[in-house]
Amino acid sequence: MKVVIMGCGRVGAALATELDATGHDVVVIDHEPRAFGRLSENFTGRTVTGTGFDRDVLEGAGIRDAHAFAAVSSGDNSNIIAARVARETFGLDRVIARIYDAGRAEVYERLGIPTVATVPWATGRLVRFITAGSSPVLWRDQTDSVSLVAIDAPKEWVGSPVDALARAAGGRAVTLTRFGEGRIPNADTLVQAQDIVHLAVPSATVGELDEVLRRGPADV
Structure with a gap:
C-alpha cells in the first residue's frame, strides 16, 4: 500500500x-x-x-x-x-x-x-x-504459549465490558489505553471507540482473534 x-x-x-x-x-x-x-x-x-x-x-x-x-x-x-x-x-x-x-x-x-x-x-x-490487519502481537513468552496482543477496539464491542471482550478472545484484559493514557480495566470498564486493548491470550488463538471479535458480544 x-x-x-x-x-x-x-x-x-x-x-x-x-x-x-x-x-x-x-x-x-x-x-x-x-x-x-x-x-x-x-x-x-x-x-x-x-x-x-x-x-x-x-x-x-x-x-x-x-x-x-x-x-x-x-x-x-x-x-x-x-x-x-x-x-x-x-x-x-x-x-x-x-x-x-x-x-x-x-x-x-x-x-x-x-x-x-x-x-x-x-x-x-x-x-x-x-x-490494519498486521499481527497484533507485542510479546510472547519463551514457550510461545501466551501472547500479549494490542488491538484497536472493534466497533462491535463499543459499549460492552472489556472483560467480556477478553473472555471472547479466550484471555484476560491486561491494560487499556484511552486518549494516550494507560489504565487497568475493572469489571465495570466499558469499551470505547479508539481504545487500545492489551490482552493476554493463548498464542494458538492469535490467528483467529480478528474473526472471533468481529462476531461481537451477541455470539459469545
Missing part, C-alpha cells in the same frame, strides 16, 4: 522506516531537508521537501493515489490541518494525526480523526492503524 507521512522527526522516521522495511510504498514530507537524515540508510521510499498541509506539496507526494496519510510533525495545528486536508480535500479515509495536547486529541477523536499522543506506543499504533 502507499502511505504518505508528514513529518520526519523521531516518530515519522521510525514509522517510515518500519513501513518501508515491510514492503509498503512510503513518501515522507518535511519542510526541513536535513530531517530526512533520520531515515534508515536502507530506506527505499521517496522524500518531498515542503509544507505537509500545502495542497500542491501533497499532490506532489502522490496523495491522490495514497491509501493512508499520517501527520506526525512537531506541531499540533499543522498535523490537524494536514489531516483535515487529506480527508476533506483528497477524500482519504485512513488518516491519523499525532497530537501533543491530550485535551485536543479527545476532541479530534470525537470528530472522527484518530490521534496518537507523544508516548512510547505511538509508532506501534500508527503502524497498526495504517496497515
